[in-house]
Amino acid sequence: MFKCIFKILTAVLVILALLLTAACGSQKDNQSAQVSSETETPSSNATDESTHEKKEPVTLTLSTFNGWSGDALKAGIKIYEDSTGNKIEYQLYPDDQFFNLIKAKLATGDVPDIISLWNKACDIPADEMEPLDGPWAAKLSDTARKMGTRTSDGKLIAAIYVQVPYMGLVYNKDVFSKYGISIPLRTHTDFMNACETFKKDGITPLEIYNPGHIYFLTLMGSGYIYENDPTIAEKIMKNELKPQDSPAFEELYKRLLAIKEKGYLNKDFMNAKDCSKRVAAGTSAMTPDGTWSYAGYKKDYGDKADTSIGFMPFTFGDNYIAAVALNNGKAFMVPKASKKKDAAKEFINYMLQDDVLKAMFEIDPGACPYKGIDTKKSPWDKEMEGYVAAGMPTTDDFRAQYFFGYDMDAGVNVSEKVIAGKDIKATLTEWYEAYAKVAKAKGTPGF
Amino acid sequence: MKSISDRNYSIWFITPALVLYAVFFVIPNLLGLLVGFTDWNVFHFTRFRFVGFENFKGMFKADVFYHAFLNTMYFTVVTVVVKNFLGILLAVILNRRFKLTSIFRSVIFAPSVFSLMVIAITFKSIYSFETGLLNTFLRTIGLGFLAADWIGNPKLAMTAVCLMDIWMYSGSAMVICLAGLQTIPEEYYEAARIDGASAGQQLWHITIPLIFQAITFNTILAFIGGLKVFGQVWALTNGGPADATQVLWTFQYAAFTNGLFGYAAAIGLVFTLFICVISFVLLGVMRKREVEY
Numbered sequence: 001m002f003k004c005i006f007k008i009l010t011a012v013l014v015i016l017a018l019l020l021t022a023a024c025g026s027q028k029d030n031q032s033a034q035v036s037s038e039t040e041t042p043s044s045n046a047t048d049e050s051t052h053e054k055k056e057p058v059t060l061t062l063s064t065f066n067g068w069s070g071d072a073l074k075a076g077i078k079i080y081e082d083s084t085g086n087k088i089e090y091q092l093y094p095d096d097q098f099f100n101l102i103k104a105k106l107a108t109g110d111v112p113d114i115i116s117l118w119n120k121a122c123d124i125p126a127d128e129m130e131p132l133d134g135p136w137a138a139k140l141s142d143t144a145r146k147m148g149t150r151t152s153d154g155k156l157i158a159a160i161y162v163q164v165p166y167m168g169l170v171y172n173k174d175v176f177s178k179y180g181i182s183i184p185l186r187t188h189t190d191f192m193n194a195c196e197t198f199k200k201d202g203i204t205p206l207e208i209y210n211p212g213h214i215y216f217l218t219l220m221g222s223g224y225i226y227e228n229d230p231t232i233a234e235k236i237m238k239n240e241l242k243p244q245d246s247p248a249f250e251e252l253y254k255r256l257l258a259i260k261e262k263g264y265l266n267k268d269f270m271n272a273k274d275c276s277k278r279v280a281a282g283t284s285a286m287t288p289d290g291t292w293s294y295a296g297y298k299k300d301y302g303d304k305a306d307t308s309i310g311f312m313p314f315t316f317g318d319n320y321i322a323a324v325a326l327n328n329g330k331a332f333m334v335p336k337a338s339k340k341k342d343a344a345k346e347f348i349n350y351m352l353q354d355d356v357l358k359a360m361f362e363i364d365p366g367a368c369p370y371k372g373i374d375t376k377k378s379p380w381d382k383e384m385e386g387y388v389a390a391g392m393p394t395t396d397d398f399r400a401q402y403f404f405g406y407d408m409d410a411g412v413n414v415s416e417k418v419i420a421g422k423d424i425k426a427t428l429t430e431w432y433e434a435y436a437k438v439a440k441a442k443g444t445p446g447f
Numbered sequence: 448m449k450s451i452s453d454r455n456y457s458i459w460f461i462t463p464a465l466v467l468y469a470v471f472f473v474i475p476n477l478l479g480l481l482v483g484f485t486d487w488n489v490f491h492f493t494r495f496r497f498v499g500f501e502n503f504k505g506m507f508k509a510d511v512f513y514h515a516f517l518n519t520m521y522f523t524v525v526t527v528v529v530k531n532f533l534g535i536l537l538a539v540i541l542n543r544r545f546k547l548t549s550i551f552r553s554v555i556f557a558p559s560v561f562s563l564m565v566i567a568i569t570f571k572s573i574y575s576f577e578t579g580l581l582n583t584f585l586r587t588i589g590l591g592f593l594a595a596d597w598i599g600n601p602k603l604a605m606t607a608v609c610l611m612d613i614w615m616y617s618g619s620a621m622v623i624c625l626a627g628l629q630t631i632p633e634e635y636y637e638a639a640r641i642d643g644a645s646a647g648q649q650l651w652h653i654t655i656p657l658i659f660q661a662i663t664f665n666t667i668l669a670f671i672g673g674l675k676v677f678g679q680v681w682a683l684t685n686g687g688p689a690d691a692t693q694v695l696w697t698f699q700y701a702a703f704t705n706g707l708f709g710y711a712a713a714i715g716l717v718f719t720l721f722i723c724v725i726s727f728v729l730l731g732v733m734r735k736r737e738v739e740y
Contacts, residue, residue, distance in 0.1 A: 104489065211688055271571075271574075271575060271576060271598060272577075410705055411705050416687065416688075417690065421688070429510070430511060438705055442490045
């Protein structure tokens with residue numbers, strides 16, 4: 001019997017040893033491939049094609065959200081591929097999974113060569129990214145640079161490649177002019193009065209395609225809280241104030257809920273499909289969106305996107321409104337554990353050359369985050385710039401503007417839950433518990 | 448060289464499977480058990496700090512946990528009862544030989560082999576308030592007042608998820624019951640008919656007791672599947688609206704996606720223990736009711 005047990009144990013140990021050897025061998029192969037790729041590729045600062053040495057074409061993997069592989073990026077990548085002979089292999093993931101998936105990949109070392117994420121160094125394991133540099137870095141706007149710089153050593157790790165869009169309300173100009181309502185709606189009272197006017201005449205005031213969509217309103221319209229009390233954000237970040245104990249937060253979400261309770265939302269706001277169509281047709285007045293959607297409206301509705309559809313800012317406050325411009329747009333990053341770091345950095349330098357950026361902005365127009373580059377702007381961007389020129393302040397969304405470096409979401413969409421019927425205080429408490437857990441895990445002081 | 452005895456022969460054959468089972472199931476689960484007592488997270492990936500029962504305390508303090516627990520129990524009870532009922536009913540009907548029996552059996556069983564994501568996307572479309580198949584049908588037959596936002600209304604969303612699961616897996620329950628029905632000797636029914644038993648009496652006193660093993664099997668599988676529900680909820684509603692369809696495993700998944708691995712492991716440990724205890728108790732109770740003539 002003991003001989004039998006001994007034989008079985010020996011067999012088990014041999015099999016385990018074989019499995020471990022195979023795993024180690026694979027790791028060594030990866031390391032040697034990384035070393036050889038690092039020694040073979042040229043300097044990452046070279047951007048002029050004529051100075052490039054002739055080398056074997058490489059295939060770089062680019063991971064991003066499913067919804068981010070738009071025509072503009074594809075056009076830019078085509079220019080790169082045609083010019084260099086290199087290939088970009090897309091790794092696209094569902095929009096609601098990619099962010100967490102890439103965090104896990106960064107932690108385990110199983111990374112793509114290039115990641116396309118938000119231009120927000122504070123939201124990702126920034127120390128797992130390679131510092132980036134190139135001729136484009138000097139032209140980067142101050143705000144975009146701040147967003148893409150990691151706090152541990154002040155190095156730039158994100159290279160934004162899209163326009164700096166505005167967030168606001170897409171509105172039907174004909175509907176507003178029919179009722180003589182002046183644009184923009186500068187206060188929350190003006191907004192609610194306008195909604196009441198539209199509702200009385202059978203026009204849906206505000207189109208929402210699902211409860212998560214209503215978060216846009218909070219992102220761009222809650223700045224008045226922090227302008228009215230500049231200490232509130234700091235207190236929250238130091239755990240000196242909980243949102244459920246703040247009357248300002250409770251009031252904000254009461255105002256949000258009032259939009260639904262007064263019947264200003266479309267009936268199918270939990271799961272709608274045709275929001276933009278209804279706004280374009282004039283059966284609805286407004287929908288929260290960003291100027292990044294202009295290209296889609298132009299494609300679907302042609303000249304109507306310019307003549308009948310406009311864009312304006314939004315606020316929940318009665319004494320403050322700002323033009324919210326997102327500097328946290330799509331950006332390229334290179335993980336430290338990438339096997340083709342230098343080639344990846346060369347890709348970024350190539351894509352951020354003036355002519356490639358202009359080609360991408362031709363498809364997705366907007367304000368360029370790089371100074372000195374004149375790109376095509378949409379009529380919606382020009383409308384918002386008109387408000388700014390007339391004195392309206394410009395800010396980022398409330399997370400980047402007032403909670404920079406702090407993960408405010410922690411997976412809880414308070415606006416979504418409130419609009420779907422959950423109690424405001426209970427939701428704020430749930431939100432606090434979620435972000436407090438994350439802050440504690442990160443080691444944030446005060447938690 | 449000694450010849451391999453019968454006993455060694457069987458041991459050698461199961462050893463590779465045992466090794467794989469140990470490496471990919473037993474060891475990870477044991478490690479998961481330990482991880483539940485640490486603060487392991489994505490922000491400090493190589494740091495494991497023992498925190499005792501802190502993760503468990505945090506879980507029991509969260510309001511969402513109790514909401515998720517109730518939703519899971521509702522889902523389990525509804526789907527177990529309805530799937531078993533439909534499984535028995537369909538099996539009794541399709542146990543008779545008539546034209547197209549095989550086709551009917553295949554069609555009813557087919558949904559259980561389809562991809563869950565495909566079915567969820569299809570049901571999302573069916574449940575759509577404005578243009579969904581269900582509401583359009585109700586409006587067409589004059590029952591428009593019953594049309595509702597099936598996955599957007601917090602009061603209806605969980606039931607909508609249950610209906611999708613019932614549609615998917617009633618066929619499997621039917622197949623198991625059918626197998627049980629086909630082992631019942633016809634003589635019992637003949638004897639019952641001679642004694643004057645009605646169809647209902649035959650069903651209650653002969654069919655049900657003799658297929659109780661199949662019912663036990665279906666119940667245990669459906670029960671465990673119900674308590675483990677994740678894919679159906681995640682694909683159809685992602686726990687919304689307003690946590691109306693939040694279940695235990697979406698609650699755990701939310702913790703995992705926030706990078707709180709230790710906390711997520713603790714949640715998984717508690718749920719696994721709960722499922723094991725309930726399953727063994729249920730199995731014990733149902734086993735006692737099985738009969739063999």
